[in-house]
Amino acid sequence: MLFACIAVLLIAATGLMADEFMSRKKAVDAKVLALQSEKKESEVWLQDREFQQKRGAWLDSAIPGTDSLGRSQGQLLEEVQNAALDRELKVTKTTPNDPTKTANYQEVSVTLNVYGDQAVMLNWLATLQSPEKFQVIKMLEIEPDGKSKAKTPQCTCNITLARWFKPEDS
16 A cells, blocks of 8 residues: 555656656747747848848938927928828828937827828828838828718828938937
């Protein structure tokens, strides 16, 4: 009977140790897979290093600077509103967003609600995003206006447009 109790205890202990071993092995295997994936990604970046260095040099030389984020935000808002009004689009609401500063760039952005002819709106939207101006569309929602009595399709557009500048320490 004593041997049977000892055998049961040994079997239970072996089972617990095997379970612990398997859970640790599973965690180690997952970490190995993650590291292998990271290694592959790093190798791709390493092979692409020369291209990325050229891109970084262009970025350092081409990105515009600004003395005042507030003034730059006002200029962005004015440019976008004027471009919309030139196309006879109605700007119904404008919201300047808080400027963002990171180690790589400073960002000003504005959110606009615009209403007008759908084809004109789409043509206008195509002109907004520009790598040369370091201008990007961060958020875009277009909703057709099914209740409009106009001859051409009308739509409402909610858009957040951002412009990037050199970081402060550059």
